[in-house]
Amino acid sequence: MARVGSTAPSEALICLRGVAKGYRRGSEDLHVLTDVNLDVESGEFVALMGPSGSGKSTLLNLIGGLDVPSAGTIRVAGDAITALSRARLTAWRARHVGFVFQMYNLIPVLSAFRNVELPLLLLPLSKAERRERVATALRVVGLADRMDHKPRELSGGQQQRVAIARAIVADPTFLLCDEPTGDLDRHSADEILEMLHHLVAEFGKTVLMVTHDPRAAARAQVTFHLDKGELS
Numbered sequence: 001m002a003r004v005g006s007t008a009p010s011e012a013l014i015c016l017r018g019v020a021k022g023y024r025r026g027s028e029d030l031h032v033l034t035d036v037n038l039d040v041e042s043g044e045f046v047a048l049m050g051p052s053g054s055g056k057s058t059l060l061n062l063i064g065g066l067d068v069p070s071a072g073t074i075r076v077a078g079d080a081i082t083a084l085s086r087a088r089l090t091a092w093r094a095r096h097v098g099f100v101f102q103m104y105n106l107i108p109v110l111s112a113f114r115n116v117e118l119p120l121l122l123l124p125l126s127k128a129e130r131r132e133r134v135a136t137a138l139r140v141v142g143l144a145d146r147m148d149h150k151p152r153e154l155s156g157g158q159q160q161r162v163a164i165a166r167a168i169v170a171d172p173t174f175l176l177c178d179e180p181t182g183d184l185d186r187h188s189a190d191e192i193l194e195m196l197h198h199l200v201a202e203f204g205k206t207v208l209m210v211t212h213d214p215r216a217a218a219r220a221q222v223t224f225h226l227d228k229g230e231l232s
Contacts, residue, residue: 012039013174013206014063019072020229021058032058034229036072040174045200045207047217050226056210057178059226063208064097064176065089077173094122098167102179104159106151106166112138113147116166123170137165140203141195157188164195174206175199181216193219 021033032055040046048056061067062074065081074082076096084092098119106115116137120130138144141161151159160180167175177196181189197219199205209220217223225232 013042013077014038014040014208015075016063017073019059019062019069019074021055021062021067022070031229033062033069033226036229036231038224038231040206040208042206043200043204044222045197045220046209047220047223048208048210048226049212049214049217049223054226055229056226059231060176060178060208060210064099065093094119094170096173098170098172098175100160100163100167100175100177100180102182104151104156104163104183106159106162108151111148111150112143112154112162112165115151115162116147116169119166119170133169133171134165137169138162140168140199141165155188156184157191160184160188160192161195164192164199168199168203168205174208177207177209179210179212181211181213189213189216 016036016038019033019036019038020031023030023032036059048059050056058067062069063076065084069082072082073080079092081089081092107118113134116134117130120133125133135144135147138147141164143158143161143165146154146158146162151162154162164180175196180196181192184192193216196207196209200207207220209216211217
């Protein structure tokens with residue numbers, strides 16, 4: 001079970017020890033995260049809650065290798081990502097991390113198929129292998145019949161499902177979801193949450209989700225709260 005507070009060595013899939021993140025704004029030091037210790041086991045669905053500015057998205061970005069901590073270590077699947085060079089970190093993200101954002105981040109001029117295919121262009125796969133993986137990912141999210149549609153031809157819920165297909169198409173080690181239901185109506189939000197639960201229960205995916213919505217957090221197996229940079 002995911003847990004906070006321990007500083008002992010861990011065999012968890014995701015392991016943070018003493019992680020801090022700060023920024024310099026003029027003459028002021030801003031401390032976003034302070035001494036965060038966190039373990040997440042493989043196959044868990046974890047929610048992160050907290051007020052705006054509490055550091056939730058910053059923590060997600062650190063775990064996903066999009067940013068580096070000011071102090072502390074982060075290990076994922078045995079890799080000390082805080083010790084990787086920028087080039088190796090880019091390759092690590094392509095292999096291990098699937099990102100899902102609130103605003104979908106789809107490219108408007110590309111079809112659902114081409115949007116989902118994008119992460120695979122970083123991998124040494126043939127065109128036939130890419131096509132098979134994309135078709136499988138779109139089937140998993142229930143959009144096999146929409147692969148030729150562009151984002152404007154899809155509902156908000158369908159666009160988010162395309163984004164989830166893009167996140168899982170390379171079979172990443174874990175998914176990082178930043179407010180994945182924040183721009184959706186209740187019905188569409190429930191569908192997305194059910195889909196994330198399905199990915200955990202049926203495919204053994206590990207999901208970390210930032211959310212302001214208590215109903216969304218209730219779908220996770222464990223919920224952590226960030227406040228003033230501290231995790232509880």
